[in-house]
Amino acid sequence: MNKKVSALKVLREALTWASHDVVIERQISQLKGDLYQFGQPKKDQYEEFYPDHKEGCRGLFEDTNDLSCHYDFTTHPFLRLAPFKVEVLNEDPFVAKYYDVIYDREISELKNITIPVMTRSSTVNRESYEMKKNPGRTSKGHFHPGDSSWVVKSINQRISQITGFGLRTKKSGDSILVLNYGLGGQYLPHYDTFGANSTIYISEGDRLATLIFYLNDVEQGGLTVFPHLRISHTPQKGTALLFYNLNLKTLQKDKYSAHSACPVLMGSKWVSATWIYSADQMFHLPCALQYDNDDDSFEDLEDY
Numbered sequence: 001m002n003k004k005v006s007a008l009k010v011l012r013e014a015l016t017w018a019s020h021d022v023v024i025e026r027q028i029s030q031l032k033g034d035l036y037q038f039g040q041p042k043k044d045q046y047e048e049f050y051p052d053h054k055e056g057c058r059g060l061f062e063d064t065n066d067l068s069c070h071y072d073f074t075t076h077p078f079l080r081l082a083p084f085k086v087e088v089l090n091e092d093p094f095v096a097k098y099y100d101v102i103y104d105r106e107i108s109e110l111k112n113i114t115i116p117v118m119t120r121s122s123t124v125n126r127e128s129y130e131m132k133k134n135p136g137r138t139s140k141g142h143f144h145p146g147d148s149s150w151v152v153k154s155i156n157q158r159i160s161q162i163t164g165f166g167l168r169t170k171k172s173g174d175s176i177l178v179l180n181y182g183l184g185g186q187y188l189p190h191y192d193t194f195g196a197n198s199t200i201y202i203s204e205g206d207r208l209a210t211l212i213f214y215l216n217d218v219e220q221g222g223l224t225v226f227p228h229l230r231i232s233h234t235p236q237k238g239t240a241l242l243f244y245n246l247n248l249k250t251l252q253k254d255k256y257s258a259h260s261a262c263p264v265l266m267g268s269k270w271v272s273a274t275w276i277y278s279a280d281q282m283f284h285l286p287c288a289l290q291y292d293n294d295d296d297s298f299e300d301l302e303d304y
């Protein structure tokens with residue numbers, strides 16, 4: 001990183017001596033591309049993510065040999081009648097793909113109720129809680145409250161069946177977020193967690209798990225990547241990805257849960273994302289066993 005900053009200085013100096021040297025200009029623009037994201041110097045933590053993020057986006061992670069799949073009959077009583085097809089992609093933190101969990105009629109209705117109201121997505125600053133548009137998250141979307149439509153009700157029910165967790169009741173703020181990424185649309189590596197200092201933490205806890213429904217096949221790009229786990233998931237209509245963001249023993253951020261949405265290269269990408277909060281899971285999860293002070297050793301991203 002520092003070497004690149006020094007190289008940039010030297011090249012800029014060189015450009016003052018040879019003002020239209022195309023080779024130098026090209027090198028500068030390449031270095032700037034490496035160093036700057038979001039229009040500001042890239043943070044060290046991004047540096048740590050990027051090589052794997054980019055590799056994952058290109059679909060270059062090796063398949064693991066120990067994948068397993070099963071029918072889930074147990075997470076919810078309803079599954080005795082209609083079990084889900086599950087492919088476990090990672091045990092700890094849990095990452096799993098569910099097949100055929102959202103139907104065409106539901107997908108078209110979700111798009112229909114979202115298109116007229118969707119707005120540019122933003123991220124929240126961890127210090128100021130200010131919501132900002134962020135070039136690292138270029139999608140449009142809309143949060144649908146839990147009782148806003150038959151389709152949202154039915155998806156919420158499915159979410160409980162898939163995860164076995166309780167959904168936020170009264171405080172059902174961010175129920176279902178339907179997102180659309182256009183060409184080049186992406187969400188750079190990030191965590192979905194807020195951390196214990198967040199104002200929402202006292203009432204809601206943290207974002208224990210994330211469930212993403214994929215509402216279309218993307219012609220090219222748009223993969224969901226877990227850089228630290230070296231897992232990538234290609235969007236596939238009707239599937240869902242469930243992953244845990246918190247370590248279940250400590251209820252603190254699982255540093256391996258960082259993930260990203262790769263740029264869409266062809267077509268567009270529709271997903272629906274829901275977050276399961278930890279405070280509502282007191283009857284679904286054992287209490288945290290230990291508080292791991294070292295967990296914060298892992299740097300966090302500024303915005304999420």
Ligand SMILES: O=C(O)CCC(=O)C(=O)O
Pocket residue numbers: 187192212222223224259260261262271273
């Ligand atoms: O669109 C995706 O693949 C991931 C979305 C995501 O991580 C998020 O909205 O927090």
Ligand SMILES: [Fe+2]
Pocket residue numbers: 190191192210259
């Ligand atoms: Fe996310």
